Amino acid sequence: MIYITGDMHGDIGRFKSKEVRRLKKGDTLIVCGDFGFVWDGSEREAKTLKWIGKRRFNTLFVEGNHDNISLLCSYPITEWQGGKTREISGKLRLLCRGEVVTVEDKKIFAFGGGGYEDEGALAINPEGQDLPTPEEIENGRQNLIKHDYKVDYIITHRPSRKIMQFLLMGLNTANVLDAFFDEVREKCAHRRWFFGCIHKNKPVPPGEMALFTAVVSADGEL
Numbered sequence: 001m002i003y004i005t006g007d008m009h010g011d012i013g014r015f016k017s018k019e020v021r022r023l024k025k026g027d028t029l030i031v032c033g034d035f036g037f038v039w040d041g042s043e044r045e046a047k048t049l050k051w052i053g054k055r056r057f058n059t060l061f062v063e064g065n066h067d068n069i070s071l072l073c074s075y076p077i078t079e080w081q082g083g084k085t086r087e088i089s090g091k092l093r094l095l096c097r098g099e100v101v102t103v104e105d106k107k108i109f110a111f112g113g114g115g116y117e118d119e120g121a122l123a124i125n126p127e128g129q130d131l132p133t134p135e136e137i138e139n140g141r142q143n144l145i146k147h148d149y150k151v152d153y154i155i156t157h158r159p160s161r162k163i164m165q166f167l168l169m170g171l172n173t174a175n176v177l178d179a180f181f182d183e184v185r186e187k188c189a190h191r192r193w194f195f196g197c198i199h200k201n202k203p204v205p206p207g208e209m210a211l212f213t214a215v216v217s218a219d220g221e222l
Contacts, residue, residue: 001023002027002030003019003020003029003217004032004194007032008036009066010036012037012048014215019215023056025056025057026056028058028103029058029059030061030108032062033062033065033114038071038094039068050090053088053092058091060085060092061112062094063094063130064112064114064197065157077096080101082100082101083102084099085101095110096110098132098136098140100143100144106153107151108153108155109143109144109147109154109155111132111140113156113177131177132177132180137180141183144187150189154188154192156195157195157197158197159197159210160185161182192222193208197210198210199212207222209222
């Protein structure tokens with residue numbers, strides 16, 4: 001089965017929770033950004049990543065604005081389940097921006113990135129690497145075209161602008177990621193859109209969900 005969760009910020013406790021410990025061999029856990037375990041390149045970090053990569057289930061994630069994107073980009077790109085990923089360690093992979101992978105016969109469109117310029121984000125990504133390049137946006141667009149703009153799940157860190165404004169009343173944002181997600185929301189048929197970023201566990205009917213600490217089945221009730 002496919003399970004989804006929100007921002008971890010390097011907290012190993014999520015992997016030791018009863019919700020994650022129930023995952024079986026062959027299951028997949030997807031983290032909606034701010035994974036946080038690829039941070040400083042230390043020996044201790046390498047041991048933690050190896051431990052995660054040896055779990056009986058696959059762990060996939062997209063990057064958020066509180067991830068060390070420069071360090072993530074140092075990992076090799078490999079093809080996996082029909083899309084490009086960065087192989088971090090064993091069964092632990094970063095889903096590259098704009099890629100579509102197929103897991104358990106479900107098509108998943110992934111697009112990481114953030115766009116928030118708070119102190120923490122600027123400290124780790126001072127050059128704004130959390131925002132996509134034109135090439136990454138076009139890659140996402142072309143991959144959606146290949147799949148006739150039809151996927152099962154969309155996994156992002158930041159929600160679409162409409163949902164962001166709904167959940168955070170009064171917030172007025174406008175950047176390239178907002179514009180692209182507006183386009184995806186309009187054109188791409190999807191069953192569910194999962195995102196992190198806002199540190200809430202909150203369903204947004206009919207098919208979107210903000211995730212933080214919750215671990216939910218991709219096909220379960222929202």
